Every structure is written in C-alpha cells, then in structure tokens.
Amino acid sequence: MKDNYLSRVSSISTVAKQAGVTKATVSRALRNMSGVSEQTRQRIVRIARELNYWPSPVHQGEGRVFTGRLAFAAISEDMPRLGNELGGSYLHDLLEGCRDASEGHGRGLMVCKMTIDQVKQKMMPAAIRGGQLDGLIVRGWWLDEMREWLENLGLPYVLVDSNRAVEHVPQVQIENIQAMDQALEHVIERGGRKIAMVTGDMDHIYSQERLAGLQMAMTRRGMSLPDSHVVLEHGYNEASGRRGVAELLKRNVDFDTLFCQNDLLALGARRHLIDAGFRIPGDVRLIGFDNMEFASLPEIGLTTIDSRMHKMGQMSTSLLIDKIDGKPVDEVHLRVRTELIVRQST
Secondary structure, eight states, X not given: OOOOTGGGOOOHHHHHHHHTSOHHHHHHHHTXXXXXXXXXXXXXXXXXXXXXXXXXXXXXXXXXXXXXXXXXXXXXXXXXXXXXXXXXXXXXXXXXXXXHHHHHTTOEEEEEEEEHHHHHTXXXXXXXXXXXXXXXXXXXXXXXXXXXHHHHHXXXXXXXXXXXXXXXXXXXXXXXXXXHHHHHHHHHHTTOOSEEEEOOOTXXXXXXXXXXXXXXXXXXXXXXXXXXXXXXXXXXXXXXXHHHHHHHHXXXXXXXXXXXXXXXXXXXXXXXXXXXXXXXXXXXXXEOSSOOTTTTSTTTOOBEEEOOHHHHHHHHHHHHHHHHTTOSOTTOEEEEOXXXXXOTTO
C-alpha cells in the first residue's frame, strides 16, 4: 500500500465512531468548546491522538493543494454584526452552522467581515488574497466586483442569505413565500383583517419576496394590500421601523396588523407605536422576521418567523464542500423552510 500523508491520517468520522459520539462533539472537544464534559473531552483527545488524527490536514489532489480551511465572508452596507450587539444573533447563528458543518468535515473555518464599499474598492481581506483556502462562503450583498475577484483567484465559492439570485453560482436562501403565507394565516385566525407592511431595502431579494408573498397570500384569501398600506423603507434597522410606522400614521392608514420584514424593523415599529399610544397586541398585532435574540424577551414577546440560520449555515457549507469535491452543483439553489414562532405580540 502506498504510504502517504492521507493513508496515515484518520478522519473525524473514525474518531467519532470509536469514541461513540457525533462528529460535532469531536469537533467541539478538540476546539475546547463548551457543551462537552471534561471526561468525554479527555476520551476524545486520547482517541484522536491514538488514531493520529489532526483537524484540517493539508493535502494535495488533482493538481491542487488543499489546506483544510474554508472562509465565511459576511458583507453588509455597514460592518456586519457577528457578536453580542443587538441583532447579532442572526449572523452568529449562520456562522455557527457553517462552523459546525466545516469541522464535521474535518475542516477549519476562518471569518471575514466586509462592507459594500470595501468590496467595491476591492479591499479584500489578506487571508482571502493569500489563497490559503479551499473555498469561500459569501453571505450578504453580492457585487460584480466580488465575482471578478474570486474567479481570478480560482477559488470555489457559494452564496448564502444573498441579496439576489446569481446564475451559475450555488446558493442557499430562505423560503420567504411560504413563510408569509403561514404568518398571514396565523393573523387571520386571531381576527386580523387590516394589514400593513414596512419593508426593508427593496434592492434585496428578501424584501421583494416577503412583500410578494404577503400580497399573494392575501389575494388567495380574497383580501388586498393597498399601496398606501405598504411603506418601502431603506435598511433593516430600528430607525427604518420607526420611520415606516410614522409614515403609515401620517397617511392615516387604518391597520390592525403590521408585518415588518425583520425583527429590528419590528422593534423600532413597536417603540414608535407605543410612543403614539397604541397597545400591542390590543390595537395592533405585530410580526417580525428572523427570531433575533431580543424577540423572546418577556417585555417584547415578538411573534416572528425563525429563518433557521444555523441550518442555512450547515447547508451552504455542505454545498461548498460538494463544489470543492468537483460535484456539479453550480445550478443548485436551495431554500430553507422557516418556522413561525408565536408570542404575545399577536
């Protein structure tokens, strides 16, 4: 038998099987993360050493050098939130899904954050420019400058949670149409009939799909959504939600239910409605999207749609690994089904 690097290195699956745990548990133990008892961690470390297992091995195949490293690049108008700041759980959950799947396949994951302006100016992170990666998961705003740059590098990539569908690029998105239909059904069951909506940036496919999904869901039920009941906002933050509600009130729109296209919008809308003397849900039922960390707080209790970002991260990583392995996935566009989370705001 040919004695090379690969034949002498065990896989994470082998370690997990011998230890009687999952691959994710092996990954967490070797990264010294929480969620694994010290006894289990020590057993996994011992077995990994006995099997000569090293996470993220460097190897070569089919003329390419594989580093065992992937990258997750988040791109937003402002610097992306990945930490504990308000709304940060959205990307954090996506990132953790990517991380768990990467390490489940024996690969490490590097994280990069970029603004739209940085991409336009081609100010790419040094770690990506250096080419020491097997592939890239791109989240957020997709720009032509990014495509040109990555294709010049010859770096495999996939899109997740992107602002638009891109031909010939594998990607994973949220199932927005189904989500809005389910949310409307819930509202109608609770007596909602006068619907209004505050959108996010309409250059984003999610804003387009969520508005269209609500309109189609209402049409199927013999209802309509007048233009006056829709405020097209820019951004996905609290200020956008406040401005949207202020505009609805300025128009004298009579509504008993307000859909906001993400939870930060809904948070801003909620505060403006309360300041204006409205009761939630007594006067207005309020629904957000994304199930961010603050939505479950007792004082907020926001009914929202869980985007299942961790699942999206796992799916996008698996799709990238398929692409790296040479599988024909360039035309694969996957959708993640959402879950309605009912709380007191409806």
